[in-house]
Amino acid sequence: MDEAIIWLTILALSIFVGIEVISKVSSTLHTPLMSGTNAIHGIILIGAIFVAGTADSAPVLVMGLAATVLAAVNLVGGFVVTDRMLKMFSAPNKKTPGKAPAKKDGAA
Amino acid sequence: MIPVWVQAAYLFAAVCFILALKGLSSPKTARRGNLLGAAAAVVATAAVFFERPLGNIVPILAAVGVGTVLGAVGARRVQMTQMPQLVALFNGVGGAAAAIVAVVELHGLSGTHSSAVVTAAAAAFTAVVGGVSFAGSVVTFAKLQGLMTTRPVVFPGLPVLFGAAVLAAVAIAVMTAAGPGLLPGTILAALGLLAGVLLVLPVGGADVPIVISLLNAFTGLTVAAGGYVLGNVLLLIAGTLVGASGTLLTVMMARGMGRSVLNTLFGALKGGSTLGAGTASDRPVRSATPEDVAIMLGYASRVIIVPGYGLAVAQAQHALRELADVLTDRGVEVAYAIHPVAGRMPGHMNVLLAEAQVPYEQLVEMDEINPRFKHTDVVLVVGANDVVNPAAKTTPGAPIYGMPILRADEAQQIVFMKRSMRPGFAGIENELLYDPKTTLLFGDAKETMDKLLSAVKAL
Numbered sequence: 237m238d239e240a241i242i243w244l245t246i247l248a249l250s251i252f253v254g255i256e257v258i259s260k261v262s263s264t265l266h267t268p269l270m271s272g273t274n275a276i277h278g279i280i281l282i283g284a285i286f287v288a289g290t291a292d293s294a295p296v297l298v299m300g301l302a303a304t305v306l307a308a309v310n311l312v313g314g315f316v317v318t319d320r321m322l323k324m325f326s327a328p329n330k331k332t333p334g335k336a337p338a339k340k341d342g343a344a
Numbered sequence: 345m346i347p348v349w350v351q352a353a354y355l356f357a358a359v360c361f362i363l364a365l366k367g368l369s370s371p372k373t374a375r376r377g378n379l380l381g382a383a384a385a386v387v388a389t390a391a392v393f394f395e396r397p398l399g400n401i402v403p404i405l406a407a408v409g410v411g412t413v414l415g416a417v418g419a420r421r422v423q424m425t426q427m428p429q430l431v432a433l434f435n436g437v438g439g440a441a442a443a444i445v446a447v448v449e450l451h452g453l454s455g456t457h458s459s460a461v462v463t464a465a466a467a468a469f470t471a472v473v474g475g476v477s478f479a480g481s482v483v484t485f486a487k488l489q490g491l492m493t494t495r496p497v498v499f500p501g502l503p504v505l506f507g508a509a510v511l512a513a514v515a516i517a518v519m520t521a522a523g524p525g526l527l528p529g530t531i532l533a534a535l536g537l538l539a540g541v542l543l544v545l546p547v548g549g550a551d552v553p554i555v556i557s558l559l560n561a562f563t564g565l566t567v568a569a570g571g572y573v574l575g576n577v578l579l580l581i582a583g584t585l586v587g588a589s590g591t592l593l594t595v596m597m598a599r600g601m602g603r604s605v606l607n608t609l610f611g612a613l614k615g616g617s618t619l620g621a622g623t624a625s626d627r628p629v630r631s632a633t634p635e636d637v638a639i640m641l642g643y644a645s646r647v648i649i650v651p652g653y654g655l656a657v658a659q660a661q662h663a664l665r666e667l668a669d670v671l672t673d674r675g676v677e678v679a680y681a682i683h684p685v686a687g688r689m690p691g692h693m694n695v696l697l698a699e700a701q702v703p704y705e706q707l708v709e710m711d712e713i714n715p716r717f718k719h720t721d722v723v724l725v726v727g728a729n730d731v732v733n734p735a736a737k738t739t740p741g742a743p744i745y746g747m748p749i750l751r752a753d754e755a756q757q758i759v760f761m762k763r764s765m766r767p768g769f770a771g772i773e774n775e776l777l778y779d780p781k782t783t784l785l786f787g788d789a790k791e792t793m794d795k796l797l798s799a800v801k802a803l
Contacts (some may be wrong), residue, residue, distance in 0.1 A: 240462065243572055243580065250568075250581045253362055254588025260592075260610035261369035263600060263709065264682075266690035267427065272368045272378050274435050274560050276361055277586045281408070282392040283445045283574050284727070287468055288407070289398025296448050297400060301407045305446040308411020311389075315382040316428060317419035318368075320442045322375040324698040344671060 245282025268321045279308035346395050353391035354578035360384030361582050365589060388578055422533055424699050425656045428688040429488040432556050435563055436481025437593035440467040442566040443474025443533045447575050450520060450529035464524045466569040468517035471529050474566040475536020476543065480559045482776055483544040486551055488688060494549030496743075509535050533695040543609065548743050551608045554597050557607065561590025600684040602736075602746035611743070629765070629777055631784040635794060637724075637759050639797030640783075641667075644721035646677045648713065649695065653687050654763065655726020658789035661700035664726060667797045668706070674803075680706050681713045681723075681750050683731035712753045727762075727789050733774045742772050758782045761792055 261269055284307045288300030360380050360589050367377020389408070398404070415434070422430045436651060440592055446467045486492045513535040520528040526668055564586025572577025598605045641647055648669065654663055670679045674786075680702065686693035697707060717723065732752040735742040752758055752778055760777060776782060 242353040245576060246580055247568070247584055250584035253765050254585040256366070257362060257366045257371045258589045258592060261596075262371075263684040264691050264694045264707075265369060265371060265374060265595065266597065266684075267431075267692050267695055268374060268378075269368045269691075270364075270557055270560060270590075270689070271427070271431050272374075273365065273564065273586045273593070274431055274438070275378075275385075275589055276364065276381055276582050277442075277560075277564045277567045277577060278434070278438050279357075279361075279388060279582045280438060280442045280445065280570060281385075281411075281680075283567075283570050283576060283579055284441050285389070285392050285404055285408070286372065286395065286398070286574060286576070287445050287448050288400055288404050290396075290797060291395075291400060291448075292452065293479050296451065299444050300405055301400075303441040303448075304404060304407035305411040305414070306437040306583050307441035308408050308442070308548045310434045310441065311385055311415070312412045313415025313419040313434050314438075315385065317422065317427070318378045319375065320419065320544055320715070321424075321427070321695050322378055324695065325371055325374065325764070337758075340417075343760075 242310055268318055268325070271314060271318040271321065275311060278307055278309075278311030278314050281311050285306075350391045350394050351577070352729045353387055354576070357391075358389040358578050358581040360387075361585060365585060372702065415594060424696055425653070425688075426489075427692060427695065428553060428556060429485050430483040431478045431689075432481045432488065432559070434754070435556065435560050436478045436485065439474045439477025439481065439559070439563040439566060441474075441795065442563065442570050443478060443536065445469050445570055446470035446474060446566075446573060447526070447529035447533055448572075449534075450524045451479040451526040451547040461521050463573055466516065466572045467524070467529070468520045468532055469508040470566045470569040470573060471532040472517065472536040472539070473562050473569075474531040475556040477559050477563045477566060479540030480544040480555065480562075481540075482554055483541055484556055484559065484794065487544075487549060494552070496548045497545040502542060502546065506539060509539040509542065513539065545608060548611075550685075550744055550747075551601070551603070551611075553685060553692075554594055554601070554603070554605065554608045556689065557590060557594040557597055558609075561587050561594060564588075564590050565580065596687070597690045600690060601744075602748050627778050629784050630780075630782065631786055632759075634785065637783065637785055637800045638796055638803060640722050640757060640759065641676070641724065641796075642674060642800050642803040644676055646716075646720045646722075647671060647679075648717065648720050648723050648726050648752075648755070649678065650723060650725040650732055650734035650752055651680060651682075651686065651693060652726060652731065653692075653731075654727020655789055656687065656693075656696040656727070658763075658793075660700070660726065660789040660793040663695060663793040663797055665697075665700050665702050667793065667800060668702070669801050670797065676801075678706065679708050679716070681710065681752075682707050683710055683728075683750055684748075686728065686731055699792065708751060710748060717751045717754040720755040721757065723752045723758045724754060725758065725760045726793070729762075729774055730772070733772065734776055734777060735772055735774070738775075744772065750774065753781075759785060761785045761787075761789055762803075763788060
């Protein structure tokens with residue numbers, strides 16, 4: 237029983253932390269935030285690796301490997317695409333592409 | 345027993361994930377936060393190989409490699425306009441991975457900790473909800489990608505079927521908790537798939553972003569439950585973080601659209617929507633040439649631009665920015681009005697305009713800009729529709745009724761740049777198009793924008 241209570245404690249505290257850390261986010265960042273949290277649950281990858289690594293039969297191994305591929309897509313793709321989005325937010329005015337006019341300073 | 349240093353690595357990763365979320369909620373720290381999360385993921389993935397001696401190392405590494413390449417290439421190649429589909433897809437495969445893990449665990453359940461029944465129940469939950477998440481995401485993807493209609497799909501008996509699927513899943517889950525096995529696990533996952541499809545089918549196009557966020561939270565919860573099954577604290581913490589923050593995010597988005605989450609999901613089932621009421625599409629509208637509009641804009645003193653998804657699809661955002669620059673140089677006061685759900689998901693338009701290097705300070709959020717429409721000479725609506733549709737205020741039956749809108753109708757003059765008279769993503773007619781104050785500028789947004797730009801330059 238003790239162990240179950242420990243798990244419940246972790247669960248309860250994590251819920252509050254999860255709510256607390258994003259409670260003040262502006263709608264501007266909703267898309268990257270959704271994409272970023274999406275990447276974090278890709279950590280199921282370690283569960284998939286564990287399953288594949290302890291597989292005792294061929295079908296289980298195949299399922300574990302399939303889960304590993306899918307989870308890796310989620311994890312890596314999620315972080316890469318979030319970074320791509322945020323890169324545009326953080327440095328929008330640093331460099332000017334060749335085609336754009338050099339007038340943007342007047343716009344501020 | 346898991347080596348202590350591996351557990352410490354998991355703890356480190358868990359803390360990093362929390363800091364990553366914290367960072368993601370402020371523009372200044374967002375990128376650093378995301379990189380921190382990625383670093384934590386790498387550490388945790390390396391640590392799992394030392395949790396206990398694992399077999400099949402070579403195929404596992406190959407599988408990780410394949411997934412990494414697929415994910416990275418997809419993430420790099422995708423256009424910013426297609427971001428919501430990609431997020432839905434990534435979410436779906438994550439849910440599928442969790443479901444597969446759960447099915448396998450149900451198969452070989454050996455009761456590693458205190459209560460094997462609780463573990464089986466958690467695994468059953470993971471299998472079902474993971475299935476829901478995967479199937480729901482696939483339907484969402486199909487709706488966003490235009491592979492199927494964006495209107496709510498409802499058929500008689502859908503609520504009954506959905507209820508039956510959920511009840512069956514609960515019943516089998518209870519049985520599974522008593523006697524786990526591969527077959528019941530597979531059935532559970534299949535029922536989850538069915539429920540996921542039925543859950544998302546009745547959701548209309550405009551509400552799809554909220555559903556993506558909800559399914560994201562679902563996947564988080566499945567990962568958390570999976571963590572309990574596998575006895576892995578990091579999965580529990582990371583999954584719960586995503587589940588909790590994702591739920592909050594979903595509620596915030598729904599509030600931004602003036603809806604409740606339940607109404608979003610089940611609104612269409614109540615038969616409340618009069619979709620595409622189609623009242624007199626042949627009513628007269630006033631259209632103009634780019635030259636006419638150039639004069640309106642060039643001699644105005646205040647202009648507000650309302651950008652929509654159509655702008656980004658036509659890749660006209662660079663020309664639009666140039667137009668805004670030219671107008672500003674003429675002494676016209678220009679601002680962009682950003683609706684919270686402009687684009688295909690909340691905050692999407694900010695990403696799209698950032699890509700076109702529109703100065704951040706010209707983007708004004710809805711609550712701030714709405715009082716300014718009254719004193720605005722010309723509103724230029726480019727490729728947007730639903731976010732300025734007065735039906736949200738005036739037509740109680742409309743699917744977007746109650747959604748806060750940009751008060752473009754209060755401006756002196758409104759110019760719509762549209763490709764055709766087709767209704768917006770929500771599939772409803774926009775009364776504003778027939779308003780005497782409204783002028784329509786038909787054509788491809790990019791082409792028309794270029795013409796408008798040269799006309800303004802020639803003034």
